[in-house]
Amino acid sequence: MRPPLTEPKLALQPAPLIRGWALTLILSCVYRAHGGKVLLSRLSFLPSQMASSELLKRPNGPTVTLKYYHAEPVANSLKSMIPLIEKGLPYQSVYIDLHKFEQHSDWFVAINPEGQVPVLEHDGIIITHTTVINEYLEDIFPAIPLRPRDPVGAARMRYWNKFIDEHVMNHVSMHGWHRMIGIIARNIESGEFDRLLERIPLPDQRRKWRTARSGFSPADLANATEKILYAVDKVERQLARTEWIAGDHYTLADINFYSHCGMMVERMFPELEIGKRCPRLVAWRQKLTARPAVARALAAEDRTAPGLRTWTGHAR
Amino acid sequence: MRPPLTEPKLALQPAPLIRGWALTLILSCVYRAHGGKVLLSRLSFLPSQMASSELLKRPNGPTVTLKYYHAEPVANSLKSMIPLIEKGLPYQSVYIDLHKFEQHSDWFVAINPEGQVPVLEHDGIIITHTTVINEYLEDIFPAIPLRPRDPVGAARMRYWNKFIDEHVMNHVSMHGWHRMIGIIARNIESGEFDRLLERIPLPDQRRKWRTARSGFSPADLANATEKILYAVDKVERQLARTEWIAGDHYTLADINFYSHCGMMVERMFPELEIGKRCPRLVAWRQKLTARPAVARALAAEDRTAPGLRTWTGHAR
Numbered sequence: 177m178r179p180p181l182t183e184p185k186l187a188l189q190p191a192p193l194i195r196g197w198a199l200t201l202i203l204s205c206v207y208r209a210h211g212g213k214v215l216l217s218r219l220s221f222l223p224s225q226m227a228s229s230e231l232l233k234r235p236n237g238p239t240v241t242l243k244y245y246h247a248e249p250v251a252n253s254l255k256s257m258i259p260l261i262e263k264g265l266p267y268q269s270v271y272i273d274l275h276k277f278e279q280h281s282d283w284f285v286a287i288n289p290e291g292q293v294p295v296l297e298h299d300g301i302i303i304t305h306t307t308v309i310n311e312y313l314e315d316i317f318p319a320i321p322l323r324p325r326d327p328v329g330a331a332r333m334r335y336w337n338k339f340i341d342e343h344v345m346n347h348v349s350m351h352g353w354h355r356m357i358g359i360i361a362r363n364i365e366s367g368e369f370d371r372l373l374e375r376i377p378l379p380d381q382r383r384k385w386r387t388a389r390s391g392f393s394p395a396d397l398a399n400a401t402e403k404i405l406y407a408v409d410k411v412e413r414q415l416a417r418t419e420w421i422a423g424d425h426y427t428l429a430d431i432n433f434y435s436h437c438g439m440m441v442e443r444m445f446p447e448l449e450i451g452k453r454c455p456r457l458v459a460w461r462q463k464l465t466a467r468p469a470v471a472r473a474l475a476a477e478d479r480t481a482p483g484l485r486t487w488t489g490h491a492r
Numbered sequence: 493m494r495p496p497l498t499e500p501k502l503a504l505q506p507a508p509l510i511r512g513w514a515l516t517l518i519l520s521c522v523y524r525a526h527g528g529k530v531l532l533s534r535l536s537f538l539p540s541q542m543a544s545s546e547l548l549k550r551p552n553g554p555t556v557t558l559k560y561y562h563a564e565p566v567a568n569s570l571k572s573m574i575p576l577i578e579k580g581l582p583y584q585s586v587y588i589d590l591h592k593f594e595q596h597s598d599w600f601v602a603i604n605p606e607g608q609v610p611v612l613e614h615d616g617i618i619i620t621h622t623t624v625i626n627e628y629l630e631d632i633f634p635a636i637p638l639r640p641r642d643p644v645g646a647a648r649m650r651y652w653n654k655f656i657d658e659h660v661m662n663h664v665s666m667h668g669w670h671r672m673i674g675i676i677a678r679n680i681e682s683g684e685f686d687r688l689l690e691r692i693p694l695p696d697q698r699r700k701w702r703t704a705r706s707g708f709s710p711a712d713l714a715n716a717t718e719k720i721l722y723a724v725d726k727v728e729r730q731l732a733r734t735e736w737i738a739g740d741h742y743t744l745a746d747i748n749f750y751s752h753c754g755m756m757v758e759r760m761f762p763e764l765e766i767g768k769r770c771p772r773l774v775a776w777r778q779k780l781t782a783r784p785a786v787a788r789a790l791a792a793e794d795r796t797a798p799g800l801r802t803w804t805g806h807a808r
Contacts, residue, residue: 301644308650315643327631328617334624342658343696379722380659406695 242267243297245287247274249476251349253294255306255435257476259313259428261469263320271477275360280375291377307337310428322428333422336429344407345436347400351444353388354397356480361389401445408441408454415456434464558583559613561603563590565792567665569610571622571751573792575629575744577785579636587793591676596691607693623653626744638744649738652745660723661752663716667760669704670713672796677705717761724757724770731772750780 244260244267246253260267272278272293280291288295288304296303298316303309314323324330364372369389376382411433414421422429438461442450451458464470560576560583562569576583588594588609596607604611604620612619614632619625630639640646680688685705692698727749730737738745754777758766767774780786 303644303647305651305654308647308654311650312643312647315646327628328619330631331619331624331628334627335621338621338624338657341654 241297241299243270244268244294245270245272245284245297246294246476247272247279248478248480249473250440250478251345251352251436252292252306254439254473255432256294256296256309256313257473258431258435258470259310259322261472262322262431262467263313263317265313265317269476273479275479277372277375280372280377285375285377289377291375292381307341307428307432310431314428322426322431324423324425324427329423329425329427333427333429336422337432339407339410340429340432340436343403344433347403347407348437348441348444350392350400351397351404353384354392357385357388358391361385364389401448404437404441404445405448407437408448408450408457411438411460412454412457415460420460430460430464434461434470439465557613557615559586560584560610561586561588561600561613562610562792563588563595564794564796565789566756566794567661567668567752568608568622570755570789571748572610572612572625572629573789574747574751574786575626575638577788578638578747578783579629579633581629581633585792589795591795593688593691596688596693601691601693605693607691608697623657623744623748626747630744638742638747640739640741640743645739645741645743649743649745652738653748655723655726656745656748656752659719660749663719663723664753664757664760666708666716667713667720669700670708673701673704674707677701680705717764720753720757720761721764723753724764724766724773727754727776728770728773731776736776746776746780750777750786755781 242260242265244257246257246269248254249257272284274293278284279293285291287297287302290304292304294306294309296309296312298312303312311323314321318325323333361369373382373385376385411421418424420426420430421433438457441448442458442461465474558576558581560573562573562585564570565573588600590609594600595609601607603613603618606620608620610622610625612625612628614628619628627639630637634641639649677685689698689701692701727737734740736742736746737749754773757764758774758777781790
């Protein structure tokens with residue numbers, strides 16, 4: 177087992193990572209530090225399959241690439257993709273095919289020893305975990321803020337991010353794994369499955385794959401549903417008080433809840449009658465889905481079999 | 493049930509909160525915003541039991557109080573107390589007696605609807621959850637930093653804070669509850685216990701109290717121990733590479749791991765032979781315990797029966 181990622185490090189991935197089938201967008205980012213501020217020049221989208229050596233250079237500063245390694249535009253992979261697009265940051269998209277367990281492949285584990293997507297690579301520095309990535313993007317590229325600039329507003333946003341990370345994400349994820357990853361896992365022959373498990377760096381993640389294959393217990397699934405109900409009710413109450421989840425402005429907390437729950441909860445759990453129970457949440461979801469940056473993120477590659485796309489719910 | 497805290501709000505607690513037995517320190521904080529920077533004047537510690545009306549005022553700015561509502565100096569209550577002292581921020585300490593379930597009392601739930609300690613009150617604004625409180629303190633009082641000022645350093649710190657919050661804290665806490673809260677809970681007569689449970693705002697917390705009374709299952713305790721071993725090994729590996737957990741500087745990540753695991757893991761789990769297994773962790777713990785700010789925090793009031801203080805471990 178490889179040690180888990182303990183600190184950002186220089187990426188060691190094989191050079192180009194360019195596969196015809198793997199890249200849907202290739203973007204580049206050029207910035208230069210000037211007077212203590214980061215000046216970001218937004219470049220237009222470059223045609224697909226342009227090699228990274230073709231990235232533009234600016235005369236007054238180093239060429240810097242932002243690479244985003246991600247899977248389908250939902251959950252964690254969506255959560256850091258939306259801020260990149262909202263902030264107008266050109267980035268190179270590297271699609272990681274979870275259906276082929278690419279996240280556990282040697283070349284990817286050399287980039288992220290935890291073997292998980294998404295990963296942000298910024299000028300050779302690796303940042304993992306979406307909440308950490310999104311705060312990092314705010315610190316480095318503050319021009320279009322998704323984190324309130326006043327400390328109280330930032331604290332309100334972090335309160336919600338923490339709630340979503342610790343009390344929402346895993347519960348929706350369990351149902352998603354039960355329905356989708358379970359089918360994928362059961363289609364793998366036993367010996368092959370054990371070999372795949374051995375390649376998963378995080379013990380918790382190995383356990384989750386094993387459970388997905390045998391099926392999560394009805395008690396665990398019921399508990400997860402109860403937590404999801406608690407969360408949607410909490411968000412609904414909040415939206416009666418403020419326009420957005422963390423206050424009067426659209427923030428990373430909205431993006432977090434949308435990506436992990438809000439975008440798909442109504443379609444994933446029809447028995448919860450979310451439309452009746454949480455009308456404000458539905459209106460908020462529609463407002464988010466209509467944002468150009470969100471729509472662009474949702475249009476990213478999705479190899480999930482269409483019949484299994486309960487994940488993406490009402491968002492598309 | 494009261495709705496959980498969804499955003500910081502003005503405190504509505506009964507005016508003075510001054511009880512002879514409840515306050516061990518009364519401190520005051522005066523600041524004024526000037527030229528976009530917060531200038532903080534450190535005042536000396538005020539004598540115990542001075543009423544808040546006696547807090548000093550400065551001619552050029554409003555009087556501002558920092559109040560910290562906390563229990564014993566361990567785990568969450570310690571985690572935000574250390575930064576307050578490290579940063580030289582005078583604050584009013586309000587001891588909340590968990591042995592008397594004061595955190596679920598009406599007056600406290602009016603301050604924090606989630607009924608949990610600790611809580612930071614800053615100039616009437618309520619901030620909850622220690623990781624959020626500690627980032628807030630960095631945002632407001634940056635003069636003595638415990639969060640790296642460079643974004644990559646901050647991301648490394650947040651990576652560790654997230655790991656500790658999500659994969660360490662609850663596992664050590666389960667053993668602590670099993671040993672300590674379980675004894676407290678079993679000493680309460682059934683009818684009275686049910687009435688106490690009804691007053692707990694968070695469903696998860698109600699469940700934890702009920703389980704503590706009946707006892708956590710051996711399987712759950714063994715799983716928690718396995719996660720703790722994973723965590724101490726991960727920290728030990730990191731300390732072979734960097735002096736502190738998140739890099740070359742003492743940060744909030746060190747304070748987090750110390751408060752929730754490092755300070756007590758050796759004495760709480762003698763069977764793990766932490767001294768042999770993790771010598772770097774032990775040296776790191778001693779270095780932290782020797783810091784004047786940490787020593788001052790550890791000297792705060794502790795009403796836990798001495799026989800049950802496995803929590804505080806080797807730190808005192």
